[in-house]
Amino acid sequence: MANQSARGIHVLDKPFTCHVCGGAAFFQREVKLQTTGMTFFDLDWLNRSADGAVCASCGYVHLFAGDAHAWR
Numbered sequence: 319m320a321n322q323s324a325r326g327i328h329v330l331d332k333p334f335t336c337h338v339c340g341g342a343a344f345f346q347r348e349v350k351l352q353t354t355g356m357t358f359f360d361l362d363w364l365n366r367s368a369d370g371a372v373c374a375s376c377g378y379v380h381l382f383a384g385d386a387h388a389w390r
């Protein structure tokens with residue numbers, strides 16, 4: 319598990335800031351996307367893990383399920 323110092327994030331090559339407080343430092347945390355029943359709807363891809371970015375200032379958790387973001 320990642321448990322390191324806070325880092326910045328770029329999304330599509332642009333600096334990412336917290337949606338709540340505007341902070342620019344985040345802790346990385348893997349987040350399981352538990353979507354019971356989604357298999358029935360053929361949405362298994364939603365059951366993958368997401369990359370969680372926990373704001374170092376306010377604790378708000380942002381989730382990234384794709385590859386558009388990069389830790390710096």
Ligand SMILES: [Zn+2]
Nearest residue numbers: 336339373376
């Ligand atoms: Zn924040």
